[in-house]
Amino acid sequence: MSKYAHLRLEYKKEKLSEESVEINPLTQFDIWFQEAMNAEVPEPNAFALATSGPLGIPSARIVLLKGVDRDGFVFYTNYNSDKAKDIAYNSHVSMCFLWHELERQVRITGRAAKVSRDESEIYFHSRPRESQIGAWVSPQSDVIASRDVLDQKLAEVTALYENTDIIPLPDHWGGYRVIPEEIEFWQGRPNRLHDRITYKNIDGHWKIKRLAP
Numbered sequence: 001m002s003k004y005a006h007l008r009l010e011y012k013k014e015k016l017s018e019e020s021v022e023i024n025p026l027t028q029f030d031i032w033f034q035e036a037m038n039a040e041v042p043e044p045n046a047f048a049l050a051t052s053g054p055l056g057i058p059s060a061r062i063v064l065l066k067g068v069d070r071d072g073f074v075f076y077t078n079y080n081s082d083k084a085k086d087i088a089y090n091s092h093v094s095m096c097f098l099w100h101e102l103e104r105q106v107r108i109t110g111r112a113a114k115v116s117r118d119e120s121e122i123y124f125h126s127r128p129r130e131s132q133i134g135a136w137v138s139p140q141s142d143v144i145a146s147r148d149v150l151d152q153k154l155a156e157v158t159a160l161y162e163n164t165d166i167i168p169l170p171d172h173w174g175g176y177r178v179i180p181e182e183i184e185f186w187q188g189r190p191n192r193l194h195d196r197i198t199y200k201n202i203d204g205h206w207k208i209k210r211l212a213p
């Protein structure tokens, strides 16, 4: 037997039904997000983002949700990174949140598009100064020879902006908004018979369906 086969939790905290959910999945997301914060889920805004490029090979990594509005879900990254190259080729992405403390998962599929430079500017300047400098320092996803490369670049960029109050937003850094096409809310239930409610956007209207677990 595999050394992990005995790992098993029974999920029994909550239920989810077609009748109890909101008509709009973004409102439902907000309610669950608030509940995740109340339950003190660590970094409830962390989610797995899956992309795929020309080879069709999926690639997933954790990023942080920095905004949600009626248009979609916003995260920030390096526009030269591997994920950005994937998105430039194929804007379809998948997002997955795990809020373990509540036995909940939310999955979103949709299309990612860059946010306006103004929107990126506002968020960029709200970050700690060191994080703004970090965006200039790291050629995200590139192979680098050693840690020293980063430390040296950090010293250079810090010196460059020493007497500057406002660090400029790098051209290679900014946000994406994922415009959702499908959003699934998953609530763990006993005996692996979980509740799954999915919303699909059909011609601008959200259709709600229950899926088998």
Ligand SMILES: Cc1cc2nc3c(=O)[nH]c(=O)nc-3n(C[C@H](O)[C@H](O)[C@H](O)COP(=O)(O)O)c2cc1C
Pocket: 043, 046, 059, 061, 062, 063, 064, 065, 075, 076, 077, 078, 081, 082, 083, 084, 140, 141
């Ligand atoms: C908790 C956590 C939060 C992260 N948040 C971000 C983020 O908001 N933006 C980002 O670009 N990378 C973030 N990362 C790093 C990414 O997982 C990833 O290493 C990086 O973006 C490079 O991915 P890529 O080479 O596939 O483009 C985070 C990692 C972790 C573990």
